[in-house]
Amino acid sequence: MLKVFGFVRRNAKLSHDDYRAAHIGYHNSFGRRLPNIRGYLLNVNANTSIRETLGPLADEITRNEPADFDTRWDGWGQLMFDNLDDYLAARSPAKDRAGPTGLEMDEAVASVGGDGDYLYTGSPFQFNIDEHVAVPVLRPEHKMFKLIQFARRQPGQSMEDFKKAWTTDYAEAQDHLAGLRGHIINFRTGLDVMTGFFKPDSEAFQPDGIALREEFFSLWDGMAELWFDSAEDFIAARTHPAIKQRLDELENDLFSSVYYREVDETVAVNPNRHPAPSFHYR
Numbered sequence: 001m002l003k004v005f006g007f008v009r010r011n012a013k014l015s016h017d018d019y020r021a022a023h024i025g026y027h028n029s030f031g032r033r034l035p036n037i038r039g040y041l042l043n044v045n046a047n048t049s050i051r052e053t054l055g056p057l058a059d060e061i062t063r064n065e066p067a068d069f070d071t072r073w074d075g076w077g078q079l080m081f082d083n084l085d086d087y088l089a090a091r092s093p094a095k096d097r098a099g100p101t102g103l104e105m106d107e108a109v110a111s112v113g114g115d116g117d118y119l120y121t122g123s124p125f126q127f128n129i130d131e132h133v134a135v136p137v138l139r140p141e142h143k144m145f146k147l148i149q150f151a152r153r154q155p156g157q158s159m160e161d162f163k164k165a166w167t168t169d170y171a172e173a174q175d176h177l178a179g180l181r182g183h184i185i186n187f188r189t190g191l192d193v194m195t196g197f198f199k200p201d202s203e204a205f206q207p208d209g210i211a212l213r214e215e216f217f218s219l220w221d222g223m224a225e226l227w228f229d230s231a232e233d234f235i236a237a238r239t240h241p242a243i244k245q246r247l248d249e250l251e252n253d254l255f256s257s258v259y260y261r262e263v264d265e266t267v268a269v270n271p272n273r274h275p276a277p278s279f280h281y282r
Contacts, residue, residue, distance in 0.1 A: 001082065001273050003079070004128055005077070009120060024266050031077070031079075031112055034090040034091065037079065037081060037090060039271030043075055062258065122203040123203045128190075129189065134172075135180055135183040137181065145228045147226045147228070148223055148260065150257075151255045152257040155256060166185060179233040182225070184225045185223075219257075
């Protein structure tokens with residue numbers, strides 16, 4: 001399974017809520033139709049600050065948060081395909097529109113609606129993900145509280161040692177949080193998923209665009225997605241005496257920087273990591 005994240009900055013002409021409406025509405029209606037897509041989620045930075053949502057706990061569990069982090073992104077999409085070839089070929093017409101002759105090709109899918117220049121500032125910061133599913137996500141039929149944990153490793157620690165420590169001892173401790181409905185840990189890989197997906201003359205490949213992307217990547221080495229029914233459930237679980245001290249100790253050893261954001265998640269195509277069926281589906 002190929003998993004790709006794409007962090008985006010909204011167009012300056014759009015408010016945060018305008019951006020949310022346009023991305024979830026028009027843009028997603030085309031993105032979910034990309035041929036052979038196996039999962040598509042959109043995460044939009046919540047309107048409420050994490051300190052307002054978590055109260056005093058936010059400062060207790062945050063360390064060395066980068067300045068102006070929220071000016072660098074408004075949301076990110078998660079795309080899943082069976083392999084790199086399917087992903088690179090996805091920006092092509094889709095045969096899924098009913099017409100007078102039956103099922104017809106829709107050319108607009110190849111440009112994902114053609115609204116990118118009006119929806120974003122610059123190109124998405126797009127990268128491949130090595131994921132560790134600690135607890136599979138079980139989504140109820142209501143909005144969940146989704147918390148994102150960004151973190152950097154300690155100086156001198158190798159990336160391999162960092163990934164091993166996060167996905168074993170630390171992940172196992174997090175998995176004991178009461179009320180946890182899902183837990184996925186994500187690490188960037190070096191696989192190029194931008195060449196061939198974006199036009200060669202796009203901002204993504206210009207010096208300024210590369211510098212912005214690399215600066216954003218330098219702020220964190222891994223990110224975890226955690227799902228709960230509510231923020232109150234997370235607060236109660238994270239402050240419980242039976243687990244709080246253990247997590248505090250592990251985080252002090254593992255992270256030089258750790259900080260959190262709430263996102264609103266829209267599931268456009270429910271992720272399916274099983275073999276693809278032999279029929280058209282969404």
